[in-house]
Amino acid sequence: MASRGLNRETALTTLLICPDKELGAQVGKALAEPRVFELLSDLRSYPQTSTLEIRLRQIQPEVVLVDLATDLNAALEVVRIIAGCQPPIQVVGVHHLNDASILLQSLRAGACDFLCAPFASDAQREAAARIRRLRQPEGGEHQDHGKVIVFTSTKPGSGASTLATQAAFALRRATGQKILLADFDIMAGSIAFNLKLNPTYSLLDAVERSESLDPATWASLTVSANGIDVLAAPESAQSEQIETSRIHDVIECARALYDWVVVDLPTVFHPLSLFALSEADRSFLVSTCELPSLHLGRRAVGLLSQLGFEQERCQMLVNRFGKRDNITIVDMEKIFGCPVAATFPNDYYALHKVVTRAEPLPAECELGKAISRISGMVAGLAQRDNKPAGNLLETRPVLSES
Numbered sequence: 001m002a003s004r005g006l007n008r009e010t011a012l013t014t015l016l017i018c019p020d021k022e023l024g025a026q027v028g029k030a031l032a033e034p035r036v037f038e039l040l041s042d043l044r045s046y047p048q049t050s051t052l053e054i055r056l057r058q059i060q061p062e063v064v065l066v067d068l069a070t071d072l073n074a075a076l077e078v079v080r081i082i083a084g085c086q087p088p089i090q091v092v093g094v095h096h097l098n099d100a101s102i103l104l105q106s107l108r109a110g111a112c113d114f115l116c117a118p119f120a121s122d123a124q125r126e127a128a129a130r131i132r133r134l135r136q137p138e139g140g141e142h143q144d145h146g147k148v149i150v151f152t153s154t155k156p157g158s159g160a161s162t163l164a165t166q167a168a169f170a171l172r173r174a175t176g177q178k179i180l181l182a183d184f185d186i187m188a189g190s191i192a193f194n195l196k197l198n199p200t201y202s203l204l205d206a207v208e209r210s211e212s213l214d215p216a217t218w219a220s221l222t223v224s225a226n227g228i229d230v231l232a233a234p235e236s237a238q239s240e241q242i243e244t245s246r247i248h249d250v251i252e253c254a255r256a257l258y259d260w261v262v263v264d265l266p267t268v269f270h271p272l273s274l275f276a277l278s279e280a281d282r283s284f285l286v287s288t289c290e291l292p293s294l295h296l297g298r299r300a301v302g303l304l305s306q307l308g309f310e311q312e313r314c315q316m317l318v319n320r321f322g323k324r325d326n327i328t329i330v331d332m333e334k335i336f337g338c339p340v341a342a343t344f345p346n347d348y349y350a351l352h353k354v355v356t357r358a359e360p361l362p363a364e365c366e367l368g369k370a371i372s373r374i375s376g377m378v379a380g381l382a383q384r385d386n387k388p389a390g391n392l393l394e395t396r397p398v399l400s401e402s
């Protein structure tokens with residue numbers, strides 16, 4: 001991301017999607033000269049929707065150049081997806097030939113411009129100037145935005161919802177700030193049930209109103225529980241995919257209204273989880289030390305690395321871990337292929353009590369202490385505990401090289 005620095009004022013940050021190798025090389029070479037488009041990255045195949053959305057969030061280009069020559073239908077689909085993104089990203093079709101019919105089809109799909117070989121410097125400059133005019137003036141973007149912390153799991157039942165809920169309460173306790181706990185588990189959301197809430201509305205209502213969310217609407221969609229606001233998951237399981245641009249809008253609205261947005265997700269392999277991870281400031285992947293969980297943890301680490309997730313933003317947590325477990329942290333790290341950031345003890349009774357009473361876990365029990373430590377770490381609070389090691393091993397990312 002640092003490479004975006006110098007030319008940002010003048011050059012438009014650009015992603016190239018170009019399965020045609022020759023065309024890609026020609027475009028790359030041509031862009032180097034006027035430098036009005038600064039190439040951040042290139043994809044050598046037309047990506048699937050979910051991969052594309054994740055890559056766009058990671059790279060955050062201002063412009064995407066799409067090869068229209070290799071497979072026009074696939075290219076137009078990519079153009080359509082990018083053109084529907086929020087915040088807007090401009091798409092420019094590229095081709096060997098100046099073909100009017102292809103140009104027209106790409107504009108209809110949502111491209112804002114078209115460049116063809118030999119990609120003359122003047123044509124590039126004109127396109128860049130048009131794109132700059134199309135882009136909204138950037139003033140007023142600098143608001144104080146809340147941070148988004150997501151919890152996902154390697155396997156259902158690992159404890160992601162428990163840790164997300166208790167981390168939200170602990171964050172409230174530690175910071176006194178405005179906290180939203182959002183249940184994005186559209187298949188099996190359990191937070192409202194566990195907290196004995198009776199929400200009228202759910203995430204789906206927020207998604208439906210995503211284009212017109214304001215503080216008053218938002219207040220009617222959430223319910224409060226022990227000092228935090230909760231956006232519940234839908235009552236019945238949703239098998240249909242939710243448009244990610246709408247999820248983005250909901251997250252952005254929440255960021256504007258809260259200091260901390262704690263999101264509970266389905267397992268990491270769900271497309272919604274991968275999308276939310278790409279939006280988050282900090283992500284936690286929760287596993288247990290049981291063999292199937294460890295195995296899926298390893299698979300998850302591979303997937304995240306393959307999708308190019310930034311190393312610093314995702315950390316592995318091992319829940320329900322105790323001395324009696326026949327495995328060490330070092331062993332687990334070897335299996336995962338990444339460090340374990342923190343462990344949490346098994347404490348069935350403490351959790352049973354708080355779930356029965358719909359209360360936050362007391363900060364004094366061992367599990368409560370471990371959760372407070374991780375929340376303190378998230379909040380960037382100095383850990384003044386006289387026993388610094390405890391359950392919090394280190395703030396080590398899932399994807400760092402161990």
Ligand SMILES: Nc1ncnc2c1ncn2[C@@H]1O[C@H](COP(=O)(O)OP(=O)(O)O)[C@@H](O)[C@H]1O
Nearest residue numbers: 153156157158159160161162320345346347348
């Ligand atoms: N540290 C823990 N000790 C004891 N029970 C736990 C612990 N963490 C979670 N649980 C229990 O495990 C079950 C599954 O937890 P949950 O948070 O719903 O998992 P997930 O959201 O990953 O599916 C719940 O009954 C919860 O109370």
Ligand SMILES: [Mg+2]
Nearest residue numbers: 160161185265
């Ligand atoms: Mg859950």
